[in-house]
Amino acid sequence: MPKTANELLEMKDQIDKADKRKSELQGQIKELLSRLKKDHGCSSGKEGDKKLEKMQLDLEKMQVKFDKGTADLQEKMEEVDND
Secondary structure, three states: OOOOHHHHHHHHHHHHHHHHHHHHHHHHHHHHHHHHHHHHOOOOHHHHHHHHHHHHHHHHHHHHHHHHHHHHHHHHHHHHHHO
């Protein structure tokens, strides 16, 4: 069944809105990739994910070292208090 002129205009309006939204999103992606490159030296989301994983592992290792250092310090402080 053929579309009426109003239906066709409404479809065109929806297409125009979708095109505008697509352009906005593409601009946002471009900006985010630019910031990712500038701030973290990564040229793609995949590279960013890999770097984030590495940073999380490094953070976990640092946390273990910090916890051990804190426990050692606490132990030494207790030894001093007991002397």
